[in-house]
Amino acid sequence: MASKETEKNPQGKGKDKSVNDEPEEVQEKFSPEEEASLLAEANTHKTEANALFTSSKYDEAIAKYDEAVSVCPNYLDYDLAVLRSNISACHLKLEQWKDAISSASSALDGLDRIEKEAALEQERREKAKAEEEEGVEEEIVSTGASTAAPAPVTNTDDAEEVARRKRKDDVVRIRAKALMRRARARSEEGGWQNLAGAEEDYKTLSKMSNLAPADRKIVQTQLRMLPPRTKAAQEAETAEMWGKLKDLGNGILKPFGLSTNNFQMVKDEKTGGYSMNFNQGQ
8 A cells, every 4th residue: 555645735736836946745645546445444433433423422533533534645635624623523512622723723724725726726727728719719720711619518527517616615614614613612712812813713704605594693693792802801911911021120120229110101192102201209
């Protein structure tokens, strides 16, 4: 059996290179037969994990999903994104917020790679089509004829387009699930950074058209509730940071008989800048 790739570079495949570009690393893949076998094994683990999740055995489900991840070829970003999104759901049930955030973020990273590669592939198809049509325009069929007819659309072309659309829909569906899970975990974990991140996730979700009514209601509710929570967390963490800086400054100034109270920041209302005043009497 062929070995798995040591490092994948999904965004580099098929990329045009100039003479100054770094050489691209060749992406190793399994043969179609080996890939199908490994994916089938991963799906078996996933099915078992799904059953464990349904039975509320979340720790065991995580272990089984991890087995599926370890078997699945690491260039199959969609299949891995599904598994990692499911792992995030398990961590949510266990109220393991940080792990839920991490797993959902990994799923979203994989979906980002898929969408970027799909965009590059679309550009390549459009470029090839334009070149083909240009060649048709230049071809003289016979005396008095202007151009040759374009190549007919085949059943293969239709099937490929259907497959591309289905994959696009699947990616959007899993993206919505992963975003919902990460947003909730960030909101539950709390803290300025997480709450701000949850806001961004919910804003992204609010623009998606594939949300279920219940999920859309959650998104709308959270977008009302999160801003004051985020602001309060920001103010609390900023005050804590300044308190620590003040303590540090007092420790440095104490040998000189001074403290941070001797220094006052004064804002210039005209320029918006600040100046520092020294007050010996403090």
